[in-house]
Amino acid sequence: MAQIQNTTQKLTYKHLSFEERQLIEVWHNRGDSNREIGKRLGRHHQTINNELKRGTTTQIKENNKPRQLYFAETGQAKYIENRKRCGAKSKLLSAVDFINYACKQIIDFNWSPDAIVGFVKSLRTWDKPLVSTKTLYNYIDKGFLPIRNHHLKMKLRLSSKKKRSRKHKKELGKSIDERPSTVNNRESFGHWEIDSVIGSKSKDDNALLTLVERKTRYMITVVLDDHTEESVCYAVNRLKSELGQASFSKMFQSITADNGSEFSSLHDALQQITDVYFAHPYSSWERGTNERHNGLLRQFIPKGTPICNYSKQFIQLATEKINLLPRKILNYRQPATLFLEEIQKLKIKTCW
Structure with missing residues (x-):
């Protein structure tokens, strides 16, 4: 049967x-x-x-x-x-040089495990054993390294947030819908996103103006006296005077801002010099590069902490560390290196 x-x-x-x-x-x-x-x-x-x-x-x-x-x-x-004695042998001993390097970059420079692995792989001079991103995270989770989750700032911040879309918010100028496709595709250099960062929400506290170049992911941070339209205009005009109008127009071909009141005069300040676009109201994802970098900056200046407690030298050092962080989206190259290559092509001299 x-x-x-x-x-x-x-x-x-x-x-x-x-x-x-x-x-x-x-x-x-x-x-x-x-x-x-x-x-x-x-x-x-x-x-x-x-x-x-x-x-x-x-x-x-x-x-x-x-x-x-x-x-x-x-x-x-x-x-x-x-x-x-079971399972694959640990690489902790064979890759000790890489492990020590990884610990230093995480603690001293806030690099992510993925950035470290990708950056080392891109180095032709590195000929020592290394571990994968997943293995490095496993070593951290299992307590094999002197690294804990509080050292991995972005890992703690990851969360799923729903996008909100609200209407009836005043638009301050040219819409992001009018921005050319070459800007959207990050094909050319000189297109920036701008935002402001506040500390303790006190009228007496400073604020920060952050600008991020879309192609290279290079970040500029300027300390403002306060979170007002006048302070933003003063900072932008100071950048313009330091570079000179010709160099400024080459480096800043366009700037995309949100609809915050502090940017209400940005279009007038840069008229006939730089194209200024405004994202849709309550659509922060349209300036995702800038938002991401503000998050990196929060590793050094936590939300709610008065910005006036930090010196300009500290803020500049924090910005430099962010610009030296290898990015997966850039094939693990550093924004500072890519930015330098671009301004050398344009023959622009800066003090940054």
């Missing part, structure tokens, strides 16, 4: 627990057979036999006659020791 139903069950195996070993010790030492013990535990008698070989030790009695006894503690200790 043909079999029409498969009754074969897939066997699953589970290692003996310490509690089971304790029961084996009691039952075996009182004389129960391996088959009896196996039936009680739901185990094969050969499993009991293997465990007895693992945990049995020889004791010498007073009359010098050896006696063999099984101890659950001995069996558990040998089991743990054997488990340590």
Whole structure:
């Protein structure tokens, strides 16, 4: 008769627990057979036999006659020791130079594990063993390295947020819909996103103006006296005077802002020099590059912390660290390197 139903069950195996070993010790030492013990535990008698070989030790009695006894503690200790030798060998020792380099970049410069691995792979001079991004994260999660999750700032900040879209917000100028495709595709250099960063929301506190170039992801940070339209215009005009109008128009071919009141005069300040576009109201993802970099800056200046507590030198150093962070989207090149290449092509001299 043909079999029409498969009754074969897939066997699953589970290692003996310490509690089971304790029961084996009691039952075996009182004389129960391996088959009896196996039936009680739901185990094969050969499993009991293997465990007895693992945990049995020889004791010498007073009359010098050896006696063999099984101890659950001995069996558990040998089991743990054997488990340590299982699986792929750890690269912690063979890749110690890379591990030390990774720890330094994470602690000192806030680099992500992926940025470190990608950057090292891009270096032709690095000929030492390294580990993958996933392995590096595993080492951190398992506590093998002096790195903890609080060192991985962006890992703690990742969360899913719903995009909001609101209407009836005043638009301050030319819409982002009018921005050329070459800007949207990041094909050419000189197109920036601009935003402001506040600290304690106090009228007496400073604010920061951040500009990020879309192609190279290079960031400029300017300290403002306050979070007002006048301070933004003053900062932009100062950049214009430092570079000169000709160089400024080459470096800043377009700027995209949100509809914040601090940017209400930006179009007038840069009229006939730079194209200014405004994102749709409550659509921060349309300036995702700038938002991402503001998040990186928050690693150094936490939200709610007064910006006036930080010196201009500290803010400049934080910006430099961000610009030296290798990016996966740039094939793990550094924004500072790419930016320097672009301004050399334009023969522009800057003090940054």
